Amino acid sequence: MSTFSDNFDKIKTEYETKRANAIKDAEARTMTLHAQYPALKAIDGKLRATGINILGEAMKGKNGLEERLKALEEENLELQKQRKDLIEALGLPSDCTDPHYECKECSDTGYIGINMCRCFKAALAKCAFENSGLGSLLKDQAFDTFDLSYYNDNPANHERMKKNLEKCRIYADTFAEGSPNLILIGATGLGKTHLSTSIAKKVIEKGYRVVYDSSPNVFNDFNKEQFKNESGLTDKYFECDLLILDDLGTEMITSFTVSSLYNLINTRLNTGKCTIINTNLSIDELRKAYTDRITSRIFGCFEPLMFTGKDVRMQKLQKNL
Template structure:
């Protein structure tokens, strides 16, 4: 809303500057605006039974205002001035950049304001930025998940994984998800793609998402933990509607890393907050890398989905160079 207020001030200033240039060339337009403002004040004074400036009746003031409006229109036509130049050029005329639309409900009733489509879209854009799902990651959606990059014998299995991920995303989007997903499989099979597709679907539903590699998450925790002014800022993130931890096993694991990873997973599981984790590690490697406490929670507290096939990047490179499928 602060961004919007600043933008409103900017657009109003731009209008004032256009108006000042026009009024300098045609002073009568400035006089008309000033007199009409005084007429408006007098109409309000009459309504409140207070002394007026022009000592005219309500009807006389209204008639005078109409004559001035006609003179203004004639002057604008005469000098080829677009009336729109004397107005604010709103980015969204429907809500005048406020983000809210207020409609009369009939009679003296006023219906509650409703969010304008431009505000809804802006909130979604903010969610993408906050989640870290920007650039190419934002383009990774379920509709773009190409099963033909996998060997024929694995396509049916991976199609099932795709549908499981889609159902999970819908449950998070609707607020009914209580479990978490562990995406497994060798390098280059699309685990990150599916994790991002889940996140993008959840964001499209207006939910909050945090997307990190483990090293990014640890860097954030470390910066918050040792900065008293920001020590509480991470808590809302930990309680986001969905957290995605991508590519577990690609970082150096220290006692600090293991403890913070355990804290995150334990918090999400205990509060039944959904989470997606992806890893290239085999189940035995998870325990060797992170220890029994973390491995048991990932393997038995999450629903494990395993992609099968070969590194799809080779197939994509071959297609990009014009080779056959």
């Protein structure tokens, strides 16, 4: 998995290239305009000369330096005015010889003083989204699109889901190293994936590394690494700040997947990294499917959120019929 620093280096290089290209483009444009309009070339030549003259005057000694510099400054201002008038008279845009940077605020340097420009922060977040595995889920699944009216059939369900939504919102808002682990338990179509990806979105925006994947995909990577000599496939599951392991229990459960799960959860707990597990299995079914070593780990260190109600996927389908 790309780390924050890999992403940073990648974007920094993109910015350097982008900026260098904008400068090269401006130079080429200026050369063409100079060829077309010799008067502009002449003024630009003189302007360059005043820059050099300032240095020359400074080296001549302090005597009368102030007046000499003032004269040069006036000459410079007069030339700039002439240039502006000429460009206007020629009907050219005022920035016709300037580099056209994508970001006007930081001129594509990525920084304003020592602060990272918001365009650079956005580029980092975009990179993190692309690396998260969330893909198209990010399009529709967010806290704002989570509608509690789907749980209206039963006041107890509605109340429980309202609390779950609130809990997940707070979790996302206050996420930090050492945040608790969650296990979202409930039948199909009740919004477990929806709420966990909503958390992921917020946590990525805060600059944390998030990895989301379904259990079969995760254990497939463990399998390939162990038996097909493909190295480095599972590192991201251990290293990310927040792992969302979706659909636990839908993988083919074998002694290998059980021990991989134990190793993953145990390592993450020991290194203080947060995990969210989603599952259709009840607590009893989890106990049966995985060993006591895992279930006691999960129940001890994960906070359960129970999802109840009527399948929202079905409700949405019926509404659209």
